[in-house]
Amino acid sequence: MAETIIETNGLTRSYGDICALKPLDLQVPEGEWLSVMGHSGSGKSTLMNLVGGLDRPSDGSLRVGGEDLLALSEDGLARFRREFVGIIFQQHHLIPYLTAVENVMMAQYFHSVPDEAEARTALERVGLGHRLKNRPGELSGGEQQRVCIARAIINSPKLLLGDEPTGNLDNKSTIMVMELLKELRAEERFTVIMVTHNQEVAAWGDRTIYLDDGVLVREERMNS
Amino acid sequence: MLFRILKNSFLKRPKAVFLIFLSVAMGAAVATAFLGIAGEISHKMALELRSYGANILLEPSAVEGGGFLREEDLPKIKTVFWKYNITGFTPYLFGVADFSAGGKKERGVVSGTWFAKQLEVPGEDPSVQGIKGIAPWWEVQGTWPEGPDEAIVGATLAKRLGVIVGKELDATVHGRTQRFRVVGVVTTGGYEEEQLFAPLVTVQSLLQKQGKVSRVLVSALTVPMDEFGKKDPASMSKDEYEKWYCTAYVTSVAKNVEEVMAGSRAKPIWQIASAEGSLLKKLNNVMLLLTVLALVASATAVSTSLMASMAERGPEIALMKAVGADRFQISAIFVGETLIISIAGGVVGYLLGDQLAGIISRTVFNSAITSPLWLFPTAIISALVVAIAGSVAPLRRALLIEPVKVLKG
Ligand SMILES: Nc1ncnc2c1ncn2[C@@H]1O[C@H](COP(=O)(O)OP(=O)(O)OP(=O)(O)O)[C@@H](O)[C@H]1O
Ligand SMILES: [Mg+2]
Numbered sequence: 001m002a003e004t005i006i007e008t009n010g011l012t013r014s015y016g017d018i019c020a021l022k023p024l025d026l027q028v029p030e031g032e033w034l035s036v037m038g039h040s041g042s043g044k045s046t047l048m049n050l051v052g053g054l055d056r057p058s059d060g061s062l063r064v065g066g067e068d069l070l071a072l073s074e075d076g077l078a079r080f081r082r083e084f085v086g087i088i089f090q091q092h093h094l095i096p097y098l099t100a101v102e103n104v105m106m107a108q109y110f111h112s113v114p115d116e117a118e119a120r121t122a123l124e125r126v127g128l129g130h131r132l133k134n135r136p137g138e139l140s141g142g143e144q145q146r147v148c149i150a151r152a153i154i155n156s157p158k159l160l161l162g163d164e165p166t167g168n169l170d171n172k173s174t175i176m177v178m179e180l181l182k183e184l185r186a187e188e189r190f191t192v193i194m195v196t197h198n199q200e201v202a203a204w205g206d207r208t209i210y211l212d213d214g215v216l217v218r219e220e221r222m223n224s
Numbered sequence: 225m226l227f228r229i230l231k232n233s234f235l236k237r238p239k240a241v242f243l244i245f246l247s248v249a250m251g252a253a254v255a256t257a258f259l260g261i262a263g264e265i266s267h268k269m270a271l272e273l274r275s276y277g278a279n280i281l282l283e284p285s286a287v288e289g290g291g292f293l294r295e296e297d298l299p300k301i302k303t304v305f306w307k308y309n310i311t312g313f314t315p316y317l318f319g320v321a322d323f324s325a326g327g328k329k330e331r332g333v334v335s336g337t338w339f340a341k342q343l344e345v346p347g348e349d350p351s352v353q354g355i356k357g358i359a360p361w362w363e364v365q366g367t368w369p370e371g372p373d374e375a376i377v378g379a380t381l382a383k384r385l386g387v388i389v390g391k392e393l394d395a396t397v398h399g400r401t402q403r404f405r406v407v408g409v410v411t412t413g414g415y416e417e418e419q420l421f422a423p424l425v426t427v428q429s430l431l432q433k434q435g436k437v438s439r440v441l442v443s444a445l446t447v448p449m450d451e452f453g454k455k456d457p458a459s460m461s462k463d464e465y466e467k468w469y470c471t472a473y474v475t476s477v478a479k480n481v482e483e484v485m486a487g488s489r490a491k492p493i494w495q496i497a498s499a500e501g502s503l504l505k506k507l508n509n510v511m512l513l514l515t516v517l518a519l520v521a522s523a524t525a526v527s528t529s530l531m532a533s534m535a536e537r538g539p540e541i542a543l544m545k546a547v548g549a550d551r552f553q554i555s556a557i558f559v560g561e562t563l564i565i566s567i568a569g570g571v572v573g574y575l576l577g578d579q580l581a582g583i584i585s586r587t588v589f590n591s592a593i594t595s596p597l598w599l600f601p602t603a604i605i606s607a608l609v610v611a612i613a614g615s616v617a618p619l620r621r622a623l624l625i626e627p628v629k630v631l632k633g
Contacts, residue, residue, distance in 0.1 A: 045632075054546060055628045075550040082548020093543045093631055095229075097236035102228055109225035110549045151547065 002029040005159065005191050006051060010060035013046050020046040022214040023060060030158075033185065033192040035202035038211035044195040045163055047211070051193065052085050052161045053077040065158055082111045086152030086190070090164040092144035094136040094151075101132040104151045111155040122150040126180055142173030146180065153184055160185075162194040166201055178204050230560050240533040241565060244526050247614070248566045251522025252573025252607040253580060255515050259602060260581030260595045262511040268589050269507055270445050270500070274311050275360045278441035279496045280478045285489040292436040293488050295424070299345045300484035301442065305469075306477045307348070309445040312357035314338050315437040317427050323420065325385045325393040332381050333419040334395050336427025339368045355421070358443040359412070365389060366408030372426045375404035378417035382409045395420065395430065402430045442481055442490075446474040448501035474501075519610050526614025534618050541622050542630035551623050558619050562611045570607025574600055 006028035013021040021043045028034055036044050049055035050062060053069055054077075062069045065084050072080060081087075094103050104119040123132055126146040136144055145165060152160060160181070166174040178201060185192060194205065202208045203222060210218040234241050284291050293315075301313055317336040322329060338354035345351075356368060366389040369375055377387060387393055387406050395402050404422055411417065428434050447453075453473040457465060469476050474497040478490035544554060578595050585593045 049628050075552070078545065078548050078550035078553075080548075081546065085548075087546055089631055091631075093539070093546070095540055095543060097232040098229070102225075102232070105225055106229065106544070107547045109229075110544065110547055110553055114225040 002031050004028065005030040005032075005065055006193075007063045008051075008060060011047075011050065011057050011062055012059040013043075013050060013055065014058045020214055021050070021057075024214075024216055026209070026216065028191060028193065030191055031189055032207060033205040034194070035205035035208040036193060036195045036211065037197070037199075037202055037208055041213075042211040043214040044211055046214075048161050048163050048193065048195055051159075052087055053080045054087075082107070082155060084158050086155070086157035086160045088145070088148045088152050088160070088162040088165040090167040092136070092141065092148050092168075094144060094147060096136055099133045099135055100128060100139065100147045100150075103136070103147055104154050107151045107154050119150075119154060122154050123147070125184070126150045127176075140173075142169050142176065145169060145173070145177055149177070149180060149184070153188065153190075156188060156190075158190055160190045160192045162192070164195050164197065166196065166198065174198070174201065226556065226560055229557060230564065233557075233561065234564075237533060237536075240529060240536075241561075243529045244611075244614075245565050245569045245572075247522045247525035247529060248569025248607050248610050249573040249576065250525075251519050251610045252570045252603045253577035254518035254522075255606040256574050256577025256595075256599060256603045257580035257584065258511055258515045258518070260578060260599055261584050261593065262508065263596065264581075264585055264589060264591070264593045265511065266504055266508060267445075268591075270504060271311070273500045273503065274358075274443050274445065276500070277361075277493070277496050278313070278358050278443040279446065279474055279493050279500065280442040280444055280481060280490055281493050282440040282442060282481060282485055282488045282490050284438070284487055292433065292438060293440060293485055295428075295435050295437050297485045298437070298440070299343060301440075301481055302343065302345045302348045302351065304480045304484055306444065306472060306480045309472050309477060310481070311443045311445060313353055313440055313442040314355050314358055315424060315440045317424060317431065317433060317436060318438045319397055319427065319431040319433075321395040321397045321420075321430070323381070323385055323393055323395055325387045325391060328385050330381065330384050334397070334427055334430065335416075335419045335421050336424040336431075337421055338424055339370075339421075358441060361412070362416075363411040364408040365411070366406075369407055369421070369423060371405075372423050373402070373404055374407045375420050375422040376408035376410045377406050377421075378419050379409055379411045380417040381420060382406070393420075397430055398432075400430060400432075402426060440485065440488075442478075444474070444477045444481075445472065446477055446497065446500070447472045448505045449473055449475075449498070515606075519606055520613075523610045523613040526611060527617050530615055530618035531621065534621055537622075538625055538630050541625050542627040545625065546627040546631060554622060555619060558615060558622060562615045563608070566607045566611030567604065569611070570604040573607055574603035577603060 004027050008024055008026045010023040011021060012023050038044050050057050051064060067080060098106065100123060101116065101119050104122055105114040105116060108114040108119060120132060123129060126149050128143060128146055131139060131143060166177055169177060196202050206222055208220045209216055284293055295315060298315055301310060314337055319334050321332065321334040323332055340352050340354045340356045343351050343353045355362065364376055389406055389409060391406050393404050393406055395404060428436060457468055460468060474492040478492055482488050482490035541554060581593060581595060585591055
């Protein structure tokens with residue numbers, strides 16, 4: 001049995017009166033690919049942000065990779081994010097005035113030292129070896145999302161978080177991105193948590209959990 | 225990488241960067257110009273103030289010299305350590321005389337002096353010394369005396385004697401009489417209006433005091449007295465004394481002159497010296513205040529521009545934080561940008577300010593100035609201060625950005 005990489009107990013996040021995440025107990029074993037589904041506003045992003053160290057819970061405990069996230073300072077969380085987590089958002093958040101390769105190098109820069117050759121290799125792995133010097137505005141949505149993937153994996157994270165990474169992509173691009181992620185996971189052996197509205201996308205994972213109004217209502221194991 | 229981020233971020237927002245650059249450059253330019261001409265203004269102002277009267281009085285010390293100073297010592301005043309600060313001096317020899325003119329008789333003071341004497345001192349530039357130089361406010365109706373038997377008479381004395389310009393007048397001392405031709409009547413607003421002023425040599429022979437002088441008035445450029453200047457030189461250590469001697473306090477210049485005039489004691493004329501000192505100090509404070517205000521204004525402008533561009537850069541900063549940039553790394557980017565802009569702004573501001581100082585000096589004071597060496601580093605430092613002060617608030621806002629709120633997905 002693999003070790004548990006994420007463990008939450010009574011994890012809660014509320015905004016004033018709104019309880020975005022009701023007390024949640026969740027365990028994710030290392031190397032698992034977990035899909036998260038639910039209606040809009042059900043608390044999927046809230047959960048991702050907490051696990052990724054971008055947000056702090058209102059209550060409960062949260063351990064990721066042996067680290068108690070509640071105990072970390074702001075800079076401690078920043079270090080946790082750059083060393084442990086790779087994040088891909090629905091909108092391809094890239095710095096508009098930097099080229100593809102520079103966007104990847106930026107993550108290296110915050111992590112340790114930028115290494116252009118390594119950044120180039122990462123972009124070649126996501127099939128963008130020919131678009132290194134292009135700025136985000138000159139890339140298609142699918143290509144931008146692949147730059148984000150290259151950036152997310154450049155520092156060899158243990159945990160890859162995707163908040164609807166294929167939400168804005170057409171079918172063909174979606175399959176391309178999913179295959180890419182699967183390939184990369186096979187090599188790097190990171191854990192994946194991916195939010196999606198798409199049943200087919202969820203099916204790429206090992207397990208799917210369903211959130212409804214901040215409550216984990218159902219989970220489903222895939223057989224493949 | 226930091227460099228690439230900075231370079232591209234500059235190229236992406238040339239307008240915003242230019243605005244900030246302009247604010248810093250203006251601040252540095254104004255500071256440079258003000259500080260550059262401050263020294264010049266003080267100097268010019270001090271020179272102007274010298275026309276309000278001598279600030280050092282030399283008198284015979286009570287102990288030696290028999291109550292008189294020696295005329296032959298006078299040229300030595302042009303050779304002392306502070307000679308370039310001494311803008312002028314005049315000797316006086318006083319005596320009581322019986323004046324008579326047109327049948328009227330009055331007792332009064334006859335005063336021998338220099339009016340505008342050509343003074344040649346070996347090894348020094350020739351100069352003109354006398355009342356005309358150190359008391360420019362004297363109003364002479366008529367002309368200044370030129371011949372040995374020409375004199376000017378104080379307005380009050382002239383009235384009592386009933387003399388006018390062109391008339392003659394006799395002065396009698398111990399049975400010796402000297403006839404003077406009145407070439408001018410002088411109004412000073414002071415005790416001088418009771419006296420008759422004639423060339424020193426003539427009065428010396430009338431009083432039988434050849435080569436003698438009762439007092440000397442000296443006009444010198446000095447620096448305002450400060451705490452150190454007020455200390456008693458007698459209680460100073462050797463180093464302190466040297467420092468005191470080499471600072472142009474009115475007291476140290478006085479001491480300097482006293483040393484070359486045998487049997488003399490030099491006293492600052494405090495009502496002049498201290499009024500002058502406080503005026504100069506106020507002037508310097510005003511210049512400093514204006515400089516600080518200019519810097520505050522440009523720091524405010526920098527802050528406003530940075531704040532405005534911050535709104536636009538929110539997503540970028542949020543993204544950097546999301547991929548793991550900590551507060552130090554975010555600050556480094558900001559500080560880096562600010563440093564580059566402010567150094568560039570400082571250099572340009574310095575060049576502009578230096579020109580500005582030159583123009584001001586030419587138009588207002590009619591003289592060229594050379595900017596002091598410390599002005600360049602001062603300009604750069606003031607640019608840095610402006611930039612740093614201006615980026616405190618924007619940086620704080622940047623550090624408070626929460627990536628979750630900005631990067632909603
Ligand atoms: N900053 C906030 N302040 C107040 N309420 C918030 C805030 N962020 C999220 N919420 C609320 O928390 C609940 C869960 O939001 P969350 O973003 O996690 O939903 P989601 O499942 O990701 O939805 P979607 O599929 O639309 O992205 C929502 O009701 C939302 O309105
Ligand atoms: Mg969401």
